[in-house]
Amino acid sequence: MHPQNLPTPPARILVVEDDPTVAEVVAGYLRRAGFAVDRAGDGHTALARAAACPPDLVVLDLMLPGLDGLTVCRALRERGPVPIVMLTARGAEEDRVLGLETGADDYVTKPFSSRELALRVASVLRRAGSGPTANAAPDGGGVLRAAGITLDTGAHTASDARGELRLTLREFDLLAHFLRFPGRVFSREALMSSVWGWDYGDLSTVTVHIRRLRHKIETDPAGPRLITTVWGVGYRFDAG
Template sequence: MRQPRPQHHVLVVDDDPTVTEVVAGYLDRAGFTVDRAADGRDALARAAAHPPDLVVLDLMLPGLDGLAVCARLREAGPVPVVMLTARGDEEDRILGLEVGADDYVTKPFSPRELVLRVSSVLRRAAGGPAPGGGALLRGGGVVLDPAARTAQDARGPLRLTLREFDLLAHFLRHPGRAFSREELMATVWGWDFGDLSTVTVHVRRLRHKVENDPARPRLITTVWGVGYRFDGG
């Protein structure tokens, strides 16, 4: 007999009860257990009491907004976050990515698309067999352990988000090769379409964590007209 699949616990944070009800309903039917919060402080309290596997987080919340909530969640641990933005403005999307959101969905959105995004982020967070196996990856003074999902350099452990870790692992597996943003989005994010500024923001964040001088990167370099290359092999 097939064993039941363990349910992932998702915390949905939105001050609009209609949005929360619809999102929670779709996630519940997809096999997730769902907790709900209507504001940032309640969300942080619920996350502390029952740590979620993923948080669906609205950017525009009363009091403590989604950016502040995401930053505090990141301080507590590497929980994946899918941000909901009320507008399609690039600034909103980039702000969410800058504080560590792993993905975003712009309102109005398809609840089915949101469920697919949640499932995709959770699969990436769970990891799995990676190209090259679980051997340590090294380059430019960085040592990355794919199995333990840890990374460090001479300065100590690197605090990486889910996507930053996957992006760095991809670069370390292919030193000296230039990748376009489209290629990185397809390989690292698993998306065939999407906003390419997602890649740009994550490269910038990663540089701030692995480069001695992010303004003059020596490891993750820009290849004009192509994309990015890891030169620390």
């Protein structure tokens, strides 16, 4: 068989969950959804397995024995841009926001349906370029430039005058959207729908990603000049 005709291997998911029942259910559903799954029951084991065989995505419980989920998330982020979907307790908004600020790309609140988790995993992988429909960027690829920022949607790279911008998947998608529509104001609801395809969800997710993105592209994040807040409306990217 010609190399280019070989079947694409399934995306590898590392499930980090200390409750064996939950881990088994999640792993089983992800396998039935077509993913290859590895499991770890604590933070130290998760980091060791991720180092030995880097996964395409990590499903990470926030509450873990030994190293907690936030510490594991930070450690994974230091190694590279692996996508992370965090599992958090329902109603723990503070934990969800902290998880996003630490670098998680998405979160699912407990109790959750396995189908919902599988859909979130597939969505994040698609954005990362590791999913079954990820051979092309959602917008067909291309280079976007504005305000000294260059973003290549095909290569999934971004840079400014200071060098490479290390962005999470959500930050990358958000910046790409702003670069496509400079000068337009978007509400948080519009950004959630247009950027990530969510018709519902916690709007604090958008607020957190805006704040994180400002810290990476603004000279003075406390006095942003690129991503400005239009009070009572939303956010606007000012190209200069």
